[in-house]
Amino acid sequence: MELNRVYFYTATSLRWQRLLVRDAYKDVIIESLQWLVDRQKVRLYGYVVMPNHVHFIWESISMNGREKPHASFMKHTGHLFLKNLQKHHSQVLPYFLVNTNTRTYQFWQRDSLPVEMLSRLMLEQKLCYLHNNPLQDRWNLATSPEAYRYSSASFYETGIDPYRIVTHYLDRTG
Secondary structure (H helix, E strand, C coil): CCCCCEEEEEEEEHHHCCHHHCHHHHHHHHHHHHHHHHCCCEEEEEEEECCCEEEEEEEECCCECCECHHHHHHHHHHHHHHHHHHHHCHHHHHHHECCCCCCCECCECCCCEEEECCCHHHHHHHHHHHHHHHHCCCCCCCCCHHHCCCECHHHHHHCCCCCCCECCHHHCCC
């Protein structure tokens, strides 16, 4: 992912495990996004946190040290997931066991998918898709897009962003 370009980004938990069912793990995602936004590493135009994956529409605007922000996000959230699971849900850890040369546990699949948003129409279609994701029959997480707490849909409906992380895509500069 290149700096100053907008991407639709999907990250999936290892083996599609439903790691993000508990609010504590969804909150890790939100807090990590807040950190990146507050430090002007990314602009977030849309998001949804699902039980086993996340979708973002975001733009990396500066490096986080030597890392691109998406790499920092993946590493940081993985570290916090491990810490929380060790403390509160150690019985879940075997589902994320990989035992490679570089790590014992892995929480995100390696095939995160960034798709560059080449037009406003494309961005709006992806935004609609991610906002409606919680309503799909297989998830049934909310009765309307804006009723789902872990999504930017309510921001686009009401203008209120309880997490202070979303920039309206029409306000994008550059």
